[in-house]
Amino acid sequence: MALQKVVRSTVIDAPIERVWAILRDFNSHDQWHEVVAQSSIEDGKTSDRVGCVRNFTLQDGNHIREMLLSLSDKDHISTYTIVDATVPLQRYVATITLKPVTDGQRTFWHWASSFATPPGMEAQLRDMVAHGVYEAGFANLKRYLQLGGPAQKASSASSVRAQSQASPVSAVTIKVREYGEALQLRTENSDVPPPGPGEVRIRQTAVGVNYLDVYLRKGWIPDFLPLPGTPGMEAAGEVLDVGPDVTSLLPGDRVAYMGPIPGAYTSVRNVPVAWTVRLGAGIDDITAAASLLKGVTADYVLRDLGRVQAGTRVLVHAAAGGVGTLVCAWASRMGALVMGTVSSQAKARIARDHGCQHVIVTANYEFSAAVHSIAQGADVIIDGLGDAAREENFEALAPCGHWISLGQASGPLQPISPDWLVSKSVTFSRPVAFAYVATHSMLNQRAERVWQAFREGILLPVQTETFALKDAPAAHARLESRQSTGSLVLLPG
Ligand SMILES: NC(=O)c1ccc[n+]([C@@H]2O[C@H](COP(=O)([O-])OP(=O)(O)OC[C@H]3O[C@@H](n4cnc5c(N)ncnc54)[C@H](OP(=O)(O)O)[C@@H]3O)[C@@H](O)[C@H]2O)c1
Structure with a gap:
């Protein structure tokens, strides 16, 4: 008797751990698969133990007993076989295999089986397994995850979730009502509505301070922060609840985010x-x-x-700062010749600790002569200084070099003329990080490279100075004072 084969696969919009947590439970199918009416594991065995038998009834009244043959948490594979059944599937062996999709947030699910059938029933039973069991199962599991997965079964968890989705959550938020000095960052109370489609509501535990927040507060880019507005481009915290259609995160998940719309200086926030x-x-x-x-x-x-x-000869400004320390460490590990400017000897030590091989100490933006004496110019300049260093940066560039204008801590850069650039055959770019994480997959890949670099010791543990959220004015004053090193973080508390 020839064996029939059925193979189906799909991609589930949820990380592999979440999908595997459900499928590794051999008795979970009556929770998520609509054709299964009721299922139990025989002999009081646990549902992830090889050899256990699940005894279940289908909605159409058929009855099946299946045994778990193998289960690998390492490879995310399980195999099972029909022991006896009222449906005429004989020698049925099925394998479920999960693999992470490269962006880390989705899961490839492969479901394959082979079986024999009574003569004449091949097509009917193949169709039943392919469509009625596998394809329907894919759709059912996706819907199950959308509804909250296992959390949906637990009545207390689901009632908390339903409640929080229905009601606003109060938050403490920093507001700028007038552009200006750091004291314009005022603490206010606000209500955060339930998350909309594609959004998650996050209770934030840590908010990253970036120099961009200072530009926004000062009103240098008013289109970016219309008044009244809340600065802040990134934070970390715990998912409170998720909006319709969100399957890749669940309440309780720890997340970090960065996004092109300010608003992170708050204790609770909805983000895509x-x-x-x-x-x-x-x-x-x-x-x-x-x-x-x-x-x-x-x-x-x-x-x-x-x-x-x-x-590559790299010149990094503010080499002891938030971006600067990370750039120095990474560039140095790439084998670059790393030069950096800092404004004090204390900062010079920190820059050196982070891989800056040639530290130039200058508080008044004089560095081009030093760069030429160290390396005859820089191939790449990573410039967060802006206008006060404009001429020196140009001087420091090697022929055919690339001037990356990242920011403007000293003030907005005056226009750069093409004639100026052509005189040294150099290039100039004015990039923004958000364009480089424009898709979820790009963001996941870049973030993973950052975390990996920390894990491998390429990036040293980040040096942070923390402030309570309400002390955002003090954090900004500190960043603008040129005294800070590493990164500043606000704690909503
Ligand atoms: N475009 C993008 O995608 C992007 C993304 C992130 C950051 N950035 C930019 O990268 C730069 C660094 O950002 P960060 O958040 O990590 O800040 P940071 O480097 O930790 O702090 C700014 C540093 O700039 C230096 N600085 C020089 N002149 C200054 C002045 N007049 N006022 C204040 N500081 C001055 C100071 O270092 P010294 O005293 O040692 O000179 C200061 O510590 C900023 O320009 C920021 O806008 C751009």
């Missing part, structure tokens, strides 16, 4: 799920908030824009 990355156990919330946007920036600047490799 596409801005978020799930945090593993190795990355705490403060590290995530301190280094997601800055790490992603270091990644795209060195890898995509600077195309830094062994021997």
